[in-house]
């Protein structure tokens with residue numbers, strides 16, 4: 001098998017435009033490859049093939065040349081597995097965010113930034129938060145954990161933002177809902193029960209503020225009309241004149257979420 005062909009089939013190198021620092025490169029006998037170095041509290045060094053390529057997980061203070069020596073000694077393993085990964089990288093198309101990637105949050109693209117100060121307060125519980133247009137997440141996590149922490153951050157932000165918007169819009173509309181809950185629903189942005197309790201999906205936090213308000217107004221309007229009659233839409237449009245445009249944006253966001261594989 002010619003090197004040229006397999007090289008071409010490999011998973012793309014890390015998106016260097018997004019990476020904060022250039023990635024370390026190791027020169028093997030046949031190839032020069034980039035890898036992602038993740039240092040953590042671990043005792044041993046290990047190689048992993050992720051959706052984005054080679055990842056080396058090493059103890060915090062292991063010298064760089066020792067890491068390089070280890071990577072070089074595993075050339076055959078790397079060769080075999082990188083080529084395998086090229087044929088089968090993330091087959092489900094699941095959204096696997098990494099540090100440096102961007103995620104929609106309240107209509108803006110926010111970067112995921114690894115933060116050393118977040119700590120791990122107890123086993124299995126990792127921290128992250130939204131701050132100044134960035135999604136700060138504990139450093140050194142695998143992509144599945146990053147995704148989990150992201151969902152926790154968005155859920156928490158939804159719990160702050162959405163009830164506030166419900167209070168604001170309900171006051172304008174002269175309504176008093178009985179409660180607001182944030183759910184993990186997919187494909188359903190909001191709902192309103194006969195008991196006048198409102199539910200909203202945390203994924204709504206990926207939409208912009210006007211679009212979030214349009215869903216809030218939609219659900220509040222159900223407190224007046226428990227249906228989707230012309231009268232219902234009259235009420236919705238009275239408080240949200242650009243409702244159709246917001247609806248269109250929501251549909252697009254729904255497609256984006258499906259495309260990115262957030263559901264899987």
Ligand SMILES: [Zn+2]
Pocket residue numbers: 218222227228
């Ligand atoms: Zn409805």
